[in-house]
Amino acid sequence: MARIVIVLMVSLIFLLNRIDSARILGIFPHPSHSHQIFFHSLTSELSRRGHELVIFTPKVTNDTSLVNFTEISLVEAYAAGWKEIVNYSSYRELWVFFDACYRAGVLFSESILSHPEMEKILNPQSDKKFDLILIQIFYVDALHALSSILNVPMIGLTSLAPIGIHHHTMGNPPLLSYIPDVMGGQPVNMNFWQRIINIYCYGRQIFEFNFIHLKKQERVLKKYFGNNAPDIRDVSKNISLLLASTQYPIYHPRPDMPSVKLIGGLRFYKSTPREKMSPRLQNILDNAKEGFIYFSLGSNVKLSQLSEENRNVFVHVLAELPYKVIWKCDLDDLPIKAKNIFLEKWVPQQDILAHSNILLFLYQGGQQSTEEAINNGVPLVGFPVFSDQRSNVNNVVSLGIGQKIELSSMTKESMKKTVLEVIQNPRYKKNVIELRNYINDRMNHPMEEAIWWTEYVIRHKGAPALRNRYQDVPWYQMEGLDILIFFIILLYALLYSMYLVTRCIISKIFLRARSSRNLDRNWKSD
Structure with a gap:
């Protein structure tokens, strides 16, 4: 009798979970490792809470701890096209970077729409229905049409602070007279001419988005759906919510629409797995009694792609410092012998930043790295290369938690002086710890907020109450x-x-x- 009761209870719990769970389609096209960490943090937690997920990603995790979690690799689909597009160190010119984004958007959209697994999902005879689509919003507008085609609400995600196209898509006011455009890279306190450049950068982004990018995406959409394809200018109107990986005050405080939610710091959740540090690296850090510097240009910028002059400055300055240096880079060896420099191809970044002996983080200005440094109370020196990196480093400087060095004007003297200033002046360490405490003083963890809003959209089949009416007007009216x-x-x-x-x-x-x-x-x- 007791066994029958137990079986019934287990069955009831299973049924309740099935009722409360949802089937979620995730589409995260960009191959950048740091971007994918953010997306995987959210989707893996949704899986742990009983939802079933099917994920299209170029970075398959093979996380065996997750059930009802299917990852579909895009590596083979990107194999040829991606190598022709990617060369991040050449993207210092903003409009060269955007041109690469448009080309990448075509590659991503075509690769996913033509994928055999997506064809199965789009088959009208398919019995696999979804309750929600999670998608990375980054120049893949043809994929936004899946919301209409599958009749499923869609939530957009960005691993950056909201950029021009996000504000434009969600009907968010850009407020260019006093808030720097994320991609424009102007300083926090802009003068008159910088405000003019700021308006120009945003205006050109929106112009190219509507007259260059959308034209390319429209051709992709019609290629796969023909006359049944929805209007490319309408597909993004189905995005119910934007979840952005940033937070105040790293992101300029501003009036955002109710459909824009900031969930920066989401991946610092208790259940998010972390990479383990090797015993060799652990021993080096533990024995760095004088302290150590961590240097990484992220997963996209390769040191070998920078100029020889920049590389030589990095090597000679770091070799002269009285500290150990953990340097994540793609080089096998250095042009000079330096006993204090340890080259690593890959490292568990969060564990390194959390080590008690760390003094400074030298980095390229990535959004995820900025948050990780602040979360661990580590001062920064940034060398911005492309995309949002200049804006992120400008924010670091304005918050008093680090300094910026431009690669184009960097010298041995300027780099060494800046590095020693940030290490030896206690105000940087004090400011970053105060900022960390400020950010962490919040009612709910960002992960809880992200999960709640995701399930809110599922419960209400698109959250129309949050909809901004400006999403329904032509783009030229939206921008006035x-x-x-x-x-x-x-x-x-x-x-x-x-x-x-x-x-x-x-x-x-x-x-x-x-x-x-x-x-x-x-x-x-x-």
């Missing part, structure tokens, strides 16, 4: 361009009218003067 053009035309008409009136008055004056002179001449002749 029609009003701007109206006033430009009005001003032109006013100035032209004034010109005609003035010209008419002047002509009459000259005519009268000429007539008067003629009368005087005639009178004298008489």
Whole structure:
């Protein structure tokens, strides 16, 4: 009898879980390791809470601890095209980077829509239905059409702070007069000319998005869905919510729409697994009694792709410092012998930043690395290369937790002086610890917020209450361009009218003067 009761209870629990669980389709196209860590942190926790997930990703984790968690690899789909696009060190010119984004967006969209597993999902006869789509919003608008085609609500995710296209898509006010565009890289306190550049950068992004990028994505959409394809300018209107991996005050405090939620620090959740440190590396760090420096340009920027001059400055300065240096890079050896420098191909970054002997983190300015350093109370020196990195490092400087060095003007003297300043001046360490305490003082953990909002969208089948009506108007109305053009035309008409009136008055004056002179001449002749 007791066995029957136990079986019934287990069955009841199973049924309740089935009722409360949802089937979620995840699409995270970008191969960047740091981006994928953020996405996997959320999806793995959703799996632990009883949801079933099917994930398209170029970074398969093979996490055997997760049940009802299927990962579909995109590595083979990207094999040829991605190598032709990626060269991050060449993207210092912003518009070269965006051009690469447009090309990558076509590669990602085509690779996923043509994937055999996606074809099974799109098959009208398929019995596998989904309750939600989670998708990385980064120039893959053709994939946004899956929300309409599958009749499923969609949540967008970004591992960056919201950039121009995110504000544009979600109807968020850009507020360019005092908030720097994330991709523009202007300083926090902009002067007049920097504000002009800031507006130009945002405006050009939106122009290229609508007239270059969407045209490319439209061709992809029609290639796979023909006349049944939804309008490319409407597909993003189905995005119910944007979850962004950033938080105040790292992200400029600003009025965001209710459909934009900041969940930075999400991956620092208690259940998120962490890589283990090797005994060799652990021993080096434990014995660095004078302290150590950690140097990494992230998973995308390769040291071998930087100029020889930059590489030589890094090597010679670090070799001269009285500290051990853990250097994650793609080189096998250094041009000089340095007993204090230890080269590593890959390291468990969070464990290194959490070590009590760390003094400083030298990095490229990535969003995830910035959060990890702050979470562990580590001062920073940033060498921004591309994308949002310049804005992130500018924020670091404005918050008083580090300094910036431009690769284009870096010298041995400037680098050494900056590194020693941040290590030896206690204000940087004090500021970063205060900032960490400030950020961590919140009602709920970011993971709990992300899970709650995800399930909220599922429960309400798209969360229409959060919808911003500006998402339904044409893009030029959203940006107020029609009003701007109206006033430009009005001003032109006013100035032209004034010109005609003035010209008419002047002509009459000259005519009268000429007539008067003629009368005087005639009178004298008489």
